[in-house]
Amino acid sequence: MTRKIVVGPFNRVEGDLEVHLEIGKAEKGERIQAAYANSPLFRGFEQILSGKHPLDALTFVPRICGICSVSQSAAAAQALAQAAGVTVPRNGQLCSAVSLAIENLADHLSHFYLFFMPDFAREEYAAHTWHADIRGRFQAIQGSATRDFLPARARLMESMGFLAGKWPHTGSVQPGGSSKPVSASERVRVYSLLRGFRNFVERNVFGDTLENFAALEHTEALKKWSANHSQSDFGRFLNVAQQLELFNVGRATDRFLSYGAYALPEGLHLPAGVWHEGAISALDVSSITEDVSHALMDGAVCLPPRQGVTQPLAEKEGAYTWCKAPRVGGQVAEAGALARQMVAGHPLVRDMVALHGGSVGARVVARILEVARMLPLMEQWVLAIVPDDVFCASFELPDDTEGVGLIEAARGSLGHWLVVREGQIARYQIIAPTTWNFSPRDQQGTPGALEQALVGIPVRDGERVPVMVQHVVRSFDPCMVCTVH
């Protein structure tokens, strides 16, 4: 006997999410046997962009999202740059990379403090010895961590005032570089703001230097670090994660995708590729497709985004979401910080996955590891800006052209596919990180990453919905508004 339940809304995910679960008897009590991820909102940005001036994309796409706005701008700017054949000058590359990195860092920590940790303050965990401490620190809205984190985050985002005019929805990220020249005094102020944020992270998140944390190379070292830093915010998480066995739950497909991140003068800072079963393969962009067999979409079942169509269809047999199912080489892939660091070959991340596969714990560690690794680099990138040098190149956009923008947002691989005909946008297709992670089934019936990650979760006594579902869903840091652009 299986019973079916509907779960939603999920608070503290960006946007609307509903999950349908099939729960059945297993050897020891009940377990989740199947999951169906439903994005119950359709927005239509791809249709809205059709027929517009190609550069209008720079005004529309950041507005897809209030939290990963710069990443949408960066993908559009890259697609337009490719379509125009323009080379971005050094300063433009640095400004765009730092702006994107600031947003990614802010998102990683917003996820940790505001979206993920508050679940451990729930009444369900009242019997645990750690509960009172976690509740005082991380309870939604009222916990002391919110009070500490929000002003530190707001100060960090002041650097976006200098680098990009404002956040969110900047127009400074241009195909030719950055529209915002950074003067010598502004460069110092951005650097100082980053140093200030470093102080917050070292004091509160780690109780240790960024460099010490970034140097941890395997799970045993992380355990030892955790024992010595139990009163830091991340130490608190590691303690809870160990007790709730969060490193053994939430495994999805363990095929990890990265488009490669941060285009710098010396090349991509993090490499592109696909990791699966211990091997990295090169990213074959032409093997990326979107399948609409289970999406509320009309048209051919499976198309590459360059030929993609977005035609909503409210009533469709067997379809259950507005989200399409992206596949790489026909396979489900997971995107995000964990995937990025797996492809980049970070030893701690590789070790965690070797032990238990992708998991709730591994995803959270990978995100915080990125904070520790990125901030020192960002400080260097800001200092590498030369105020007296050019920031933006001029270009002519041909009337008939195409371009692809592939970048890494906080939540993973984001791609924009642009086709220009007669000076107008003829086709604009977007595949967002959460489109990968929260994809529905494809025509082979293969469930998406989250749908796989939820299977096997036990239902504890007295639970209608396992609280573990909340942790697994949020471990992906979903952005549903981008998913259903």
Place this chain on the structure above:
Amino acid sequence: MSLLCHDSSDLFGLLSGAGIEMAWHPSLSEQSNDDVQNMLLAMERGEQPLDILCVEGSLLRGPNGTGGFHRMAGSGRPMIEIVRGLANRAQYVIGVGTCAAYGGVTAGGMNPTDACGLQYDGATPGGLLGTAFRSSSGLPVINVAGCPTHPGWVVDTLMSIALGDVNEDSLDALGRPRFYADKLVHHGCTRNEFYEFKASAEKPSDQGCMMEHMGCKGTQAHADCNTRTWNGEGSCLRGGFPCVSCTEPGFEEPGHPFHETPKIAGIPIGLPSDMPKAWFVALGALSKSATPKRVRDNAVSYRTEVSPAIRKTGLKS
């Protein structure tokens, strides 16, 4: 998420100190699932009080008037139905952002989802709730328009409500709080010297005024972006990209590419608010002919090519 950039030292402490308790925020609250469904139902039935309803995002009426493009997760009810139910109970209804106020970018192009605002459909009064709608306080929807909206606009509106300071007179003809909508984006623009001399930017990263060529609407757009500023000292204009007048109904479909100024016979169609065309043309021609070399050269560069002359400003001896 713009709200999280608010510059107070303790945002939620500020609000709760003013008597504003967050009943539910989809991105921040602890409750999920049934707790949320039950609370919203209780509010719709009037069993639980709702003082302020803040709506973010356009109201999607499609497809075919069903509201099916946006359903509440968990219950499958169209969001427009839930918003109508809650709006009828709320003391105050706030449209947070241009989407909730007027439809916004989601209503762009062919408006595939039949998106509208709470009490406007673009510039046309009506929208989801209709022109006659008044919340229990007697006010129409308060439109904290902006794309994004400024965190300060949201918090100041909430604080003003808590202080009992919001009435018909404090809203402009489009329902926007006048404390920010009675200002122009042009006020406080750091490019003002370039504007005065019509020394214009020609490409992104130029320092000149963006009105003549680059589509900037700061002289017409209602908002205090350059006096309040964003993320510390920023704004669109300070970031080198044009004001698109995002607080205005229908800004998403201006009828021209955002980055180009539409002109007739070389004169921008959109003149500064309240300025007679003949005077603009005459003053523009005069100021262009009087432009100092410093201003002219710096306008089309990303850096200061010519520094201001050093002068003694006291009375000459």
